[in-house]
Structures are given as C-alpha cells and as structure tokens.
Amino acid sequence: MSWIDIGALDDVPLRGARLVKTRLGCVAVFRTGEAEVFAASNACPHKGGPLSEGIVHGRKVTCPLHNWVFDLETGEAQGADDGRIDTYKVRVEDGRVLLDGALLMKGAA
C-alpha cells in the first residue's frame, strides 16, 4: 500500500476539515481529535452539499446544507436519513497527513 503525503496536520483545523482534489472527485479530510483524522467523499448524497464545510463533532460531520449527519468511521447517514458516503484510509505520521494511494491509482487507471 502506498501512502501519499497530502499536507501538514496543523493545516487541518481541530474539529474542522480540508478539501483534497483527486481524479475521483473531491475528498474531505476531517480532523476529529488532536491526532485523529478521517477521509471521506466531500459530496453529501442528499443534495451534493460540501461536507468539508460541515460542523465536525465527535466522529461525525453535519452537512452544511440540510443537516444530514454522517458517521465518519462507517460513512453511514445517522438518524432518519438514509444514505452513505465513501470513506478512505488516511493516517497521521510525524505531523503529516497521509492518504491511501490506491485512491489515485484507480483514478489513473
């Protein structure tokens, strides 16, 4: 598995998110704790809202357009809403955020 360095952890605000552009579409990188990050599709399945602009709480994010809430571990919509976002492998090493390279390989293929 190849990991791609996408930036410094400090550039992702705590309980915030940043956007990463890939050939498969935009991926949102969420920072849920001091050294805890998750990556998932940026687009809400409901109306395409940019999830990287949502409020991050616990290990969840709330879509800024219509308040759908997603669990970042599973990608599942919470509560009464039905839907799911793709999640991607991401980890933190030496203060850098590393994203699973497989995502890019698929795009290049």
Add this chain to the structure above:
Amino acid sequence: MKKLVVIGAGMASGRVLEHLFESAPDAYEVTLFNAENRGNYNRIMLSPVLSGEKSYEEIVTHDEAWYAANKVTCRFGEHVVGIDRARKVVIGQNGEVPFDKLLIATGSAPFIIPVQGKDLPGVVSYRDLDDTEAMIEAAGTRDAKAVVIGGGLLGLEAAAGLRLRGMDVTVLHLMGHLMERQLDEAAGYLLKRDLEKRGIRVITRASTAAILGEERVEGVLLEDSTGLKADLVVMAVGIRPEARLATDAGLETGRAIVVDAQMVTSDPDILAVGECVEFDGNLFGLVAPLYDQAKVAAATLLGEPSAFVMRETATKLKVTGCDLFSAGDFAEKDGREDIVYRDPGRGIYKRLVLEGEKLVGAVMYGDTADGGWFHGLIKDQTDISEMRETLIFGPAYQGGAALDPMAAVAALPADAEICGCNGVCKGRIVEAIEGGAHSLDDVRAVTKASGSCGTCTGLVEQVLAVTLGDAFELPTAKPVCGCTDLTHEDVRRLIKAQELKSQPAVWQELGWKTPNGCHVCRPAVNFYLLADWPLEYQDDPQSRFVNERNHANIQKDGTYSVMPRMWGGMTNPEELIAIAEAAKKYGATVKVTGGQRIDLLGVKKEDLPAIWADLNGAGMVSGHAYSKGLRTVKTCVGSDWCRFGTQDSTGLGIKLEKRLWGSWTPHKVKLAVSGCPRNCAEATCKDVGVVCVDSGYQVGVGGAAGMDVKETERLVDVATEEEAIEWTVAFVQLYRENAKYLDRPYKWIAKVGLDWVKEVLSDPAERAALVGRFDISQSVYQKDPWAERARPEAARRFLPLADLTLEAAE
C-alpha cells in the same frame, strides 16, 4: 376590625394570609413581624438561587405592593421579644402591638452540632437568604473549599449549589448512606455515585470531631483523625422547631408548640402553623402539610370549621440531573415484599414495598416520572393485586393503555393529586382551565399548582394539553439538543454564574453527554461564550455554520454570494464601478437586495479572498449578510431630499450601522430608519426601527417580516439622535446578553415581556452599563473579516489542502 398579629414571614404564614385575604379581605387588620429584614419568599427555591439557576427576585412570593394592597403593617428586621397573654400584646424590639388573634409561625432553627469551633466565622447554616448569600460570597474566592456537614436533602442541595458555583465540595454524612430517611441503601449508592461524578466528594460514616481555625474556619477534623481543609463549613444536620416564644409565654409545648386540628394552641386566641408546631406527636419539615395547616388556620381565624389531617408526603431532591423520589415507608418488616427494578447501565433503580394487597412505599432513582402515580396508590391505599405483575412499569402499562404519558394523565381520576406542595388535584386544574386559564402561568395563578417546588410543572402542562387538546402548545422548556438536558436559558445562566469561559469547561462542568457537542449546541455555546466573555473567550470558527466561518453565504451549488456593506443604503459611482468590475472578473450574477445593497452570486470558494481584496481596495467591507449579527440599516432619504422628511434619517441610519456592525447577536438583526411616519424605510417591521417625527425619534423594537409578520412595539420616544443611538445600542446588548440562540428579538421579547425590557432600559445607569459592555465587545469584534482573510497566509485556507489530480496523471 379585629387585630391579627403574625410572627414570622415564612412559607406557612404567607399562605395563611393569602387564604385570609382571599376569603375575607376586611376581617383583620394584620401586623407581620419577621426577624429577617424582608417579606415572604419561596424558601424551597433557595437551592436554585444558590446554584445560580434563579435569582432572589424570582422567588419572592409577596412583594411590597402585595403587602400594601392588603394593608399589612410590616415590621421586618425586628425581633419579637415576648408575648404578654394577659394584656394580649406582642412585644417587639420597637414597641408593643395589641392583638385579638395571634399567629405564631416562627419556623425552625438549624441544629448546630455542639463541637469546638462551631461559632467561627465561615461556619454557616442553610435556612434563609442571608445564609445563601454568605455561601455565594464564599464561593466567589478562587479554589475555595467547602465542607457540608449532613447528607440529607438540605445538605445535598447546598453541596450541589456550591459545586455549581465552582467550589471544591466535600459532604460529610454520619450514617452509612445518603438521605437515609428517604432512600434505601441502593438508591443512596446511586445518588452518591452521581454526586461524585459531578465532582462532589462524599464521606459516609463521618463523625465531626471539631471545626478548626484561628480567626475564621480553616478546616474540619473527623473522629477518625482525618483532616479536611475548608474555607466554608455548612451545617445541615437537621432542624429544631423554634418554640421559645411560646414556651416563655407559658403555652403548652412538647418538642414544639402543641396545636389541635384547628391549629389552635393551648390559648384559644393563639394559633400556630408550620415547622414550629407539633400535632399529634408529629413535627413537620416539608411544605405540603404546611400548606394544609395554613388552609386550616385561615378557616379557624374566620370562624369556619376545618380540621388538619396528616397525609403521606413524598420527597424530591432539587439537584439538576439527580432524579430521586421517595414516598411512604420502605423499611424491611415481616409481611412486606419488594418489587425491584434495576438498570445499572442507565443508573435506574426502582423499588416498591408491598404489604398485603397494598403499596406502602416507593423509592425511585434515575427515572421518577411515575412517582406521582405511586404516591397516589400509597395515599389511597389502592388494592394493587390486579396489576401487581406490571406495577413497577407504572401507569402506562395498566389497563392496556398506550405507552404515552398523555394517556396516563388523561386516565387519572379527577381527585388525583398533581401538585403535592399545594395539594391541588387534577379536577381543580381542569376546572381552572375550563374557566379560562389556558397557560401554565394562568393555571399557577388560579390554583397555585406547580408554584412551589415546581417539580410537577410537566404534569400540569400535560393536564393542560389533555384538556385543551391541540389548542395548547407545550412551552419550549426543551433541552438545547441531545448532548444535554439543560435548556438554552439554563446554559446561559450557568455560563454566567459559574464563569465558564471555554467550550470544554461548558461540556465538562455542565455534564455534556457527547465528547464535543454537535451542530446544534456548538454554535449556540460559542455565541454565549463570546457574548458573555468577549475579552477572555476566543471565537471558534469550527463551531460556526459554514456561512459565518467563510464570511459568505453558501448557495445550493456550493458557490458563495458576496455582499459588501453599503452604509445606510448609500453608495457612489466608485463603489458601483468596483462592484461591477468584480462581478465581471469573477463571473458573478448581480442582484439588488431588499436590504438596500448589491449581492454578487456564484463566486467560487477559492476566489473569495481575491474578490474581498478587490472590494476592500475600493473601500468596502463585509456586509455580514451571512451572520447572526447586524445585517443592514435601511433608510429613506429623509430631510436631505424629501419634502416630508422631518429628520436626517439617512445620517442616523449610517451612524447606527457604523456603531453596530461586526457585532454577533443571537440571531440576525435588521434595522431601519424612516424620516417621517410615511415610513418608506419600512421601519415598523424591523428588529429595531426608528421613525423620525418633528419632536424627535420613535424607537420601536420586536418587528418581523419573515416567517412571522409583526409590527414593532414602541420602546421609547426620545428627542435627540444621541439618545436614539444609546437606546438602540443598549437594547441590542440586552438582547445579546439574554436571548436564546436563534431567537429573533420579537421572540425573545415575547418571552421576557416588553415591560421588563423597558424597565431595565429606562434606568440611565443600566443603559450606560449595557452600552459600555457593548463597546468592550466591539473592541474585539468590530473588524472587517474580509480584510483579515484576504491576507495571503489566511487566504491559503480557502484553497484545497492538496490537488492530486496532476500527480495521479503522471
């Protein structure tokens, strides 16, 4: 008119006077003595005052106006020295008062354990407002430590209140578990665990040996030689009836003043009620029997037949988050059986004690919703053999009724007691509702139900809902969100009272159930903190909705709209050229708004810092069209151009906007200034609207033209522009300090009442203080957010963290 003298202004005597004046306002000329230098207030509510959840003003039951209206001669702050029964006079410190009838309601005194150091400064009891204030003052010192002696109702409420005030609190309890008179061991254990979770240390089987200290209290020494540091020691081990005046006057006393069922003492012209009496060998400490006594005493005074009967009483603890209930007798005895329900995960414990076919006792912890129903079964000695199997699950499971609290309330018989404190049954409440009392306050005013300790408020609301059907809307005492059980109002009050200055402090101290809130509570808490502590708290962008974080309005396609400020709706050719050029450069759609400005729609996020820099370059700043804060001040051209204009409405609008812009408020705030009553700026549907007239300025507040449409109500008429600005700023600050997040001013005013707003703002000192606090906040927040974010290091954050589309192609 006959003369009635009352000694002691407590819960019982206050109630006697109410009954007396209601049935026969002219029967007696009343003189009321009170050793405390104040009138009647609701002593049960001292705990919420201590914790900061209520203020003293909110718990006053009879104010000066009430005493005046009923022509009561008040002798507050004056001790009674003696009673001369032969001459029928009461001897006060400042002179004698003759009586035809005398009512003794001297209550009780705290029991002070006779140990060394009990008289040191810093050792207090917990009986009245002075004690409460002394405790609040002690809690004001940093890292102050309190030791509460006594783990009964009073002691625990004191401990919880002091803890909420930020003190380090230890409770010492002589017995093996807390509240042993009301709780069994298991419930006592759950209570102890919950208190410890709140940071209160509990030591049981703790016997106090001495209170230590030189000048004032410094610590407590236990019999087992444990030493505890203390800046405050609260004695709450019990009370003893205050019967000295009666003893000295030669009235019959036992443990207290002996009365008959008519509340008459051994002297036929002297009555006694409350904690100072003994009836049939019983003493009284809870409020419900006191109110019964008051009703009887009033009847006796009016020569009507009435008799006091002992009833079962139930106990509830007024500590937010610790729900416990106990009623009846739950000691283990032969012939008794227990039904026990435990859910350790949720901290729920219920125990019912049966004797034969009857319920004789109930203890509940964690879920007390069915307490009233069990209490009823105990009092009525209902035969429960038919429902024994499902009894512990409460009324919802009986008779096949649905699992619906409404159904349970609907099923209650008319004589079921709803309010234990005031002895109000369901039938009386329904009668009041049918007689026109359609809100909780109305029902309270007519029946007193839920007016004392307040724990039955929910039940009363359910009776309202059941009786009125859809016509009744439950008031919004709802928790903020699923992260907490507290309401917005509670959170605001506690942030102030406990000086919570960060979000983690709020989550921790107020017991948030989630690690860091959710999208509902985070923006609210962030606002409350920055409004209350502008200098100490740092605004958290991650607790803001996208629009406020990005200082632009997100649109349905993920692009943004950008709207520069146009002061008072005025612009000029240079600004218009810059706006036009920016629109072309960034491909924006241009829209003229209802707030007299120009909106640029369809701007991409990564272009925001650049378009802001361009608009800044032409002298424009953010219009905050995205914020819960000041939006626009709409104006007409006023006396500058208009032949009808009476004042410079444009100029005043610009001044108001320059003063208020950049401030954060609970919801958006829109203003307008019209130059004459023709009102071209539509000022009468704004949050604050000023209408200029020949004689000056009419300031109206609480208008709306959105989901609801509402005309403003007049706050004040002033002569000068300066006054109009001062009143407006003070109003906005009062709104910032008190309103619930996402309540527009008209909703907030509906809750607190325009009269209250006017009363606060009409005090010049208060107005000046509000303006002062607003200006302090503005020193931090009146900065153009666009200029700050157009700088390269901040602008970077508006770009993607990485662009992997190129790398992937390699």
